[in-house]
Amino acid sequence: MTTQTVTTTNSPLSVASIVLSMTAVALGNGVMSAYIPFVLSRSDSPSWAAGGAITAVAFGGLVGCVVAGPLIRRVGHARLFAASMALVILGAFLIALGVNPILWIVGRTLYGAAGNTNFIIAQSWINHAASNAWRGKAMSFFYMAFVIGLGAGAWGFGQMPAEGNLAPLVTIFFTAIAILPISLTRLPTPPAPASVSVDIRMAWRNSPVGFVGVLAAGGFSMMVQGFTPIYAAENAVSQSDIAMLMFVMQLGMLFIQYPLGTLSDRIDRRLVLIIACGLIGVMAVAALFVSFSNLLLLMVVYAIWAGAVESVYSIANAHANDRTAPQDFVPLSSTLLVAWSTSATLMPLGVTLITPVFGPQTFIFAAMGLAVAYGGFVLLRLKGREAVPPAEREGFEMLSAQLPNATVITDPDNERADTTL
Structure with missing residues (x-):
């Protein structure tokens, strides 16, 4: 079976359909993400x-991380994108039936599987269509559009x-809109992605700091991004204020992550990770004591907090890649992807189980x-080990800890995608 190769005539505008589709997904x-915690916290659930x-x-x-590759190989990118969008619509339909915690949890499970699958599809398509000259700009714009879409949807x-x-x-509505641009794109179909080959020993041997950092980031993200609207709703914050709070948290990613990431390209990334952890700790203390009546100050605190969380994920990814040989990029990316998803599942589960004992501030x-x-x-x-010299490092890539990074898995023919900023 032959695969199509990337043509040199593609331009940054050629991936606009993918970015538009995924931005519509993010809006929905x-x-x-704002509606469900607000309603469940205010209801008798x-x-x-x-x-x-x-x-x-x-x-x-x-689940989506594990099944995406085999399903793409079976039915192709475009068909799987449409099928997974159908799952998003089905999940939203279950939620539209009325407040039912069991149905809503089933609906959100469907969204999680479909959402990660679609993100992997989109990354694959952009990697395949883009040339090395502008791939980094395309991926950065893609991430920023998606994150801003999440915030705009929460504000909506x-x-x-x-x-x-x-x-x-x-x-x-937004999910139905999302199907159109990517289904009508004239971009060539990417080759099948590499299989998810998990090698924890290799990831740990190459970069304990990177591996543990991705584990931590999965928990950080789902706790901070997920439990904040619940906590706010339980403190009688209005619907519009919660929506604005979630919007500025997404902006925090752009204004905190990029400066820290740029700094990590110049000094030891481990020092920057310690700075990010310090920011997370300080902002967590501030979140405990800043009153919800002082909404402006609270938004600043939560924006910095969320941005620092996102930074741990991006910098830990970069640090792990710095210390990994090119032939191990695919298993490393697979391992980090599964590690992130596992932590993102177990940490909020643990917090959910102990919150009734320790209260809403548990997270x-x-x-x-x-x-x-x-x-x-x-x-x-x-x-322990010396820092990797700046000249030998992978360039920092702006990523979101709310989304899996599968850029290597989704483009097996590229030895390394140039996704630097």
């Missing part, structure tokens, strides 16, 4: 329901009634403790 998910919905998304994402929820089923219907203490533990681990590792 942003709406649901069991105390575990809101946290269970967060865990369900992460668990579904883990603040402008619509929480009662009734308008929010899931809006998600269905803040958990994030604080994780930051101290990982920061201490990185500090100990500083006494």
Whole structure:
């Protein structure tokens, strides 16, 4: 079976259809990410329901990471994208039926599996279509558009009634829109992705700091991004204010992650990871004491907190790649992908189970403790191996800890995608 090769005539505009589709997906998910915790926290649902919905998304994402490759090889990128969008619509339909924690958790599991699958498809298509000259810019723009879409969707929820089923219907609308651009694209179909080959020993041997950092980032992201709207809703914060809070948290990724990432290209990345952990810990303390009545200050705190969380993921990824030989890039990426998804499932599950005992601030203490533990681990590792010289490092790539990084898995014919900023 032959595969099509990347043509040199493609331009950055050629991947616009993929970016538009995934931005529409992000808008719909942003709406649901705000709507579900707000409604479950304000309803008579069991105390575990809101946290269970967060865990369900992460668990579904883990399933999506595992099955995406085999399914793409079986039916192709475009067909699987449409099929997984159908799962997103089905999940939103279950939520539109009315407040039912079990149905909502099933719906969010479907979204998690479909969402990660579609993200892997989109990464594959962009990697295949882009040339080395502009691949990095395309991937950075793709990530930024998606993250801003998440924030804009959350803000949009603040402008619509929480009662009734308008929010899931809006998600269905955006999901249907998302099918059109990528289904009608004239870009050639990418080759089948590499299989997910997990090699924990290799990942640990090459970069304990990178491997543990990705594990920590999965927990950080799902706790901070997932439990914040629940915590705010339980403190009687209005719907519109919660929506704005979630929007500025996404902006925090852009304004905190990029400076820290640039710094990590110039000095030892482990030092920057310690700085990021320090920011996470300090902002967690601030989140405990800043009153919800001082909403502007609270938004600043949570924006910095979320941005620092995203930075751990991106810099840990870069650090792991710095210390890995090109022939190990695919198994490393596979291992980090599964590690992130596993942690993103188990950490919110643990927080959900102990929150009834320790209260709604449990996730803040958990994030604080994780930051101290990982920061201490990185500090100990500083006494071990020397830093990789800047000239020999992979360039920093802006990534989101809310999404799996499968850029190597999805493009097996490229020895290394040039995704530097």
